[in-house]
Amino acid sequence: MTIAAIIATCDRPEMLGRALESVRRQGLVVDEIIVVNDGVSDVRVTGARVLRIGPHAGPGAARNAGAHAATADNLVFLDDDDEWSPDHVATVSALLAHGEVAATALRKHARTGDVKIRPPPPTLNASEWLIQNQGIQGSNLAIRRNVFLNLMGFDELLWCGEDMDFAIRCADNGVRYAMSETPTVTYHAHSGPRITSPDQRHRHAHRTFLAAHGSRMSATQVQAFRERVTALFGVDPGPVPQLVWVLGPPGAGKTTWVTRCMRGRDRVFEFGEAMPWLDGADLGVRTAKRHISAAIRATESQRPEGDRRLFVTTSYFGPEDLGPPQSFEHIVAIVPSEARWRAQLEKREGFVDEQQVREHAHWTTRFGTGARAASAGAE
Known part of the structure; x- marks a missing residue:
């Protein structure tokens, strides 16, 4: 099975260099490396194909563009501010041998210097994703390309929460899920610009999420969702x-x-x-x-x-x-x-x-x- 590494980037050349180096250190050969530039500045790298979208089309659009451009059997995603351990691709490839979508644990580095391990969920249960992410995001997700395309990829209207929405649709469509509690991805929290940043696009995104999934949420869940979004992004998405x-x-x-x-x-x-x-x-x-x-x-x-x-x-x-x-x-x-x-x-x-x-x-x-x-x- 061939592998495509898809890196979404947005005006962070130093972080992108670190992410690319982690891809090149993989013990298992990566057949395609695709960098999707969603920023304003040009991206110049060697040993990778560079696609330009946007600017600021959003993380879902960036990953979708990479997935459509890839020809490999399996897609492995990475955000430019994160990095993989040398065994990451080998780990998810083994998981995809019997699953259709896979995730590994995250090693989260906080700005305070604290390090926490966050494992992915043991199973994909749609109801558990309605309020917050359960441990699968843009850097520890791997999926068979045909499955990704059949699901129509990420919702590009969601500037954030696109990973939650995608997990819900995987669960709803009965996609076979496999996971590993071994941390093979390092997630870096930082104070610089992120692929998504708080603004009214987040309110739009979360209202879109509520429009899609609010009908299955209780009043308590809707309130918890709104409070969480307000705390994280400073905007209230409003009622369903x-x-x-x-x-x-x-x-x-x-x-x-x-x-x-x-x-x-x-x-x-x-x-x-x-x-x-x-x-x-x-x-x-x-x-x-x-x-x-x-x-x-x-x-x-x-x-x-x-x-x-x-x-x-x-x-x-x-x-x-x-x-x-x-x-x-x-x-x-x-x-x-x-x-x-x-x-x-x-x-x-x-x-x-x-x-x-x-x-x-x-x-x-x-x-x-x-x-x-x-x-x-x-x-």
């Missing part, structure tokens, strides 16, 4: 957004609900306005309104009294195209089936981009549980 995606016809809903529920909203985008290229004639405005109506009806009881904010779009990409997600608490999307999506791509582009098809499958699968619940509630 009522995010609903309609995946195909929900099988219920009357147009009268559209009139009733949309009346008085501060801002409403009806079918066809958000993404005109989807061609409303394909689905039909009347049918689209029925879909929107069913979703609104399903969430009517969930909205706080007096809340008039509603976002309706025809795209599964959500509100990024039209404004800050913080502006909307409730999002309704009309998402075409895969067959219709392929037909629309063929019509618009003249060919079918399989990457876009995979992204469509990723988003519809990701938000499918919430959508099914919404559809059921609308009947």
Whole structure:
């Protein structure tokens, strides 16, 4: 099995040099070394392929770019401010012989000089990742490339918490997990710039996390999550957004609900306005309104009294195209089936981009549980 080492870096050349040296010291041959530059400054290294993205596209985007560029069977990730022990690649390679995703223990060096060992979790249990990271991050994670691509990689909207989200999706999809309590990664806490830094992007990221996973969290868990984010990053992500995606016809809903529920909203985008290229004639405005109506009806009881904010779009990409997600608490999307999506791509582009098809499958699968619940509630 071939190995690709993927290093995400952001304007820290001295730390990157240390990380690269730890890769070159591996006892097991690393077939590919890919450095993904998410910073402003140029990166000049020898013996590695350098990709440039961003700047500041985020850690998930950097790792995804490296994974897509790699050709090796297994992906082993490293952040530029951390380093591997000489036996790290050999250890995770042995784990991936019978697992699909693997992690080893971290040796954490605090700024105070204290050193602590943090083992990875013994199993992947999605519920345990809802509030905080359980010990798998960007430097002790290894995974089979085909599995990583099937999972659509890291969520690039998450500037932080992307590792938690990824672990949850691994667990939800039954990915075989293997771990070692041997510390083979040194994590360095430092006062300089990090791949992610506290700002409003963190609030956006954590609201995105809550939108994806808040439906399975108790009120106590949501409060604990908000308190932890506030303590770590100085921003409160707010309550769980009522995010609903309609995946195909929900099988219920009357147009009268559209009139009733949309009346008085501060801002409403009806079918066809958000993404005109989807061609409303394909689905039909009347049918689209029925879909929107069913979703609104399903969430009517969930909205706080007096809340008039509603976002309706025809795209599964959500509100990024039209404004800050913080502006909307409730999002309704009309998402075409895969067959219709392929037909629309063929019509618009003249060919079918399989990457876009995979992204469509990723988003519809990701938000499918919430959508099914919404559809059921609308009947």
